[in-house]
Amino acid sequence: MWILYTLLGVIVFAAQFCIVAGYVAYVMSLTKREKRPELQKPDGKADVRVDANKAGQDYLFSLEPEDVSMRSRDGLELKGYFLPAAKPSNKLVVLVHGYTCTGPREFGGFIRFYHDEMNYNILLPDHRAHGRSGGKRIGFSALEWRDILDWADIYAKRLGPDAEVVLHGTSMGGATVMNCNAHNPPDYVKCVVEDCGYTNGYEMMWLAARRDLKLKIPPVMWAMAMWYRLFTGKSLRKDADPYGNIDKFKVPTLFIHGADDPFVPPEMGERCYKAATVPKDLLLIPGAAHAMAYYIGKEAYEAKLREWYAKWMPERVEA
Numbered sequence: 001m002w003i004l005y006t007l008l009g010v011i012v013f014a015a016q017f018c019i020v021a022g023y024v025a026y027v028m029s030l031t032k033r034e035k036r037p038e039l040q041k042p043d044g045k046a047d048v049r050v051d052a053n054k055a056g057q058d059y060l061f062s063l064e065p066e067d068v069s070m071r072s073r074d075g076l077e078l079k080g081y082f083l084p085a086a087k088p089s090n091k092l093v094v095l096v097h098g099y100t101c102t103g104p105r106e107f108g109g110f111i112r113f114y115h116d117e118m119n120y121n122i123l124l125p126d127h128r129a130h131g132r133s134g135g136k137r138i139g140f141s142a143l144e145w146r147d148i149l150d151w152a153d154i155y156a157k158r159l160g161p162d163a164e165v166v167l168h169g170t171s172m173g174g175a176t177v178m179n180c181n182a183h184n185p186p187d188y189v190k191c192v193v194e195d196c197g198y199t200n201g202y203e204m205m206w207l208a209a210r211r212d213l214k215l216k217i218p219p220v221m222w223a224m225a226m227w228y229r230l231f232t233g234k235s236l237r238k239d240a241d242p243y244g245n246i247d248k249f250k251v252p253t254l255f256i257h258g259a260d261d262p263f264v265p266p267e268m269g270e271r272c273y274k275a276a277t278v279p280k281d282l283l284l285i286p287g288a289a290h291a292m293a294y295y296i297g298k299e300a301y302e303a304k305l306r307e308w309y310a311k312w313m314p315e316r317v318e319a
Contacts, residue, residue, distance in 0.1 A: 022223020025215070029205065030138045030228060032129040049109070049295045056108025063115070065124075070154060072128065072135075072147055079132035080125035082155065083115060090162045091120045091313060094152050098171030098291060099138070102131035106170055109294060113302055118309065120166075121159065125151045127172075137232050140201040141172055142239035145179035149186075156188045164313050168193040170291050171264065175201070178242035178272070181249045191312040192249075193305070195256040196291055199268045201240025208263070243272055252279040254308050256301065258288030281308065 027033075065081040072078055080103055085091070093114050097106035103124030114120045127144050128135035137143070148167065156163040165188050169177035174197020181192045198204035202225060209215040225236045238244065253276055257269035266284060273282045283304045285297035294301045 018217065018219040019223045019226075021217075021220045022225075023227050025209070025220060025224040026227040026231070029224075030140060032136050032138070049292055052295055053105060053108035056111045057104045058108075060104055060108060060111045060124075063111075065122075068123075070125075070147075070151055073150070076128050076134040078125060078128060078134065078147060078151075080123060080151065083111070083122040083124075085119045085121045086115060087119055089119050089121060090159055090164055090316075091118070092123060092152070092155055092159060092163060092165045093118075093120045094123045094125070094148060094155075094165065094167050096125070096144075096148055096167060096169035096173035096176050097127065097130070098169075098173045099140070100130070101171075102126050105131075106173070106291075110168075113305070121155065123151060123155050127176075139232055139234060140205070140236065140240045141175040141179050141242070142201065142234040142236070143232060144172075144176045145183060148176055149180050149183070152189065153186065156186070163188045165189045166191050166193060166309070166313060168195070169197065170195045171197065173197070175204075175240065175242050178249070178253070179240075179245070181251055181253060181278075182242065182245035183248070185250055189251055191252045191254070191308065193254045193256065193308070194269075194272075195293060196258060196261055196264050196269065197242060197272070198264045199241075199243035199271055200237065202237040204264065204268075205236065207265075243268075243275065246272060246275045247277060249276055249278045252312050254281050254283070254304070256283045256285070256293050256304070258290060258293045258296070259284045259286045260288060261290045261292075263290035279312075 063083055065083040068080050068082045070078045095103055095107040097103050103126055107124060114122050126133040128147060129138045152165050156165050167177040167180055167189060174194035177192050178194050178197055206221050209221060228236045255269050255273040257266040259266050273280060285293040288296040
């Protein structure tokens with residue numbers, strides 16, 4: 001009998017350990033924190049991105065963008081910046097940043113391209129639990145996609161009935177704009193650009209835990225997913241799942257990935273590209289690590305964007 005009690009005690013202890021460890025993992029990775037573990041190690045080229053984004057942020061704020069806010073459907077105050085086009089334009093790009101970043105910090109390097117060359121209106125929202133926005137829970141794309149569509153709706157209406165919108169996201173932002181695409185975006189959303197987005201939130205978190213944190217105990221991840229569901233009401237497997245919903249995509253999608261991405265494997269981007277049934281294109285940038293495609297292959301990246309927008313968001317020719 002004592003063997004049975006001992007075994008039962010070990011099982012109870014192991015279950016308690018996994019539940020507690022899963023909670024710690026959830027708090028460390030999917031709640032708002034000032035500091036968190038560095039998962040992606042520097043590859044020696046990160047300064048290129050840092051310098052470009054710093055210069056881009058300086059340029060952005062020299063143009064005096066509007067400090068804007070929105071109330072989310074669950075009552076959070078979300079903050080962002082809106083930069084009107086240099087000349088009147090019906091085009092809007094919503095730049096959707098990645099995990100632990102902010103709009104200006106993620107996309108500073110893109111401002112001259114979108115503002116000076118493309119003459120787009122630019123919206124740079126901060127996700128919930130990021131930057132200046134409220135909230136404590138990170139949805140990992142399951143909560144954020146609705147926020148982004150609501151942001152887009154506000155500024156599309158501001159531009160008028162002929163507004164044309166592109167959603168351009170990086171990393172978690174890439175997964176977010178793919179989720180937007182899977183939830184019947186309004187007709188003014190003409191296309192999506194996703195850069196290094198992941199296939200599925202659970203798959204991505206489990207990959208990062210095994211590879212970067214050396215956490216190889218599946219029950220801990222199960223517990224983390226349980227806490228995520230309890231706190232957000234969403235499933236990390238089913239609601240943060242661009243790949244699983246790819247048959248619901250509505251608008252043309254451009255997939256971009258760094259061919260040497262050590263964090264979100266390029267295989268994830270290629271898998272999404274192959275499965276998508278909407279009009280699509282794929283750009284792989286050799287030598288680019290995570291979220292580095294634009295900075296390593298800027299010429300090819302911008303050329304692909306020009307080609308993409310000429311097809312799906314062409315300039316109107318006045319009669």
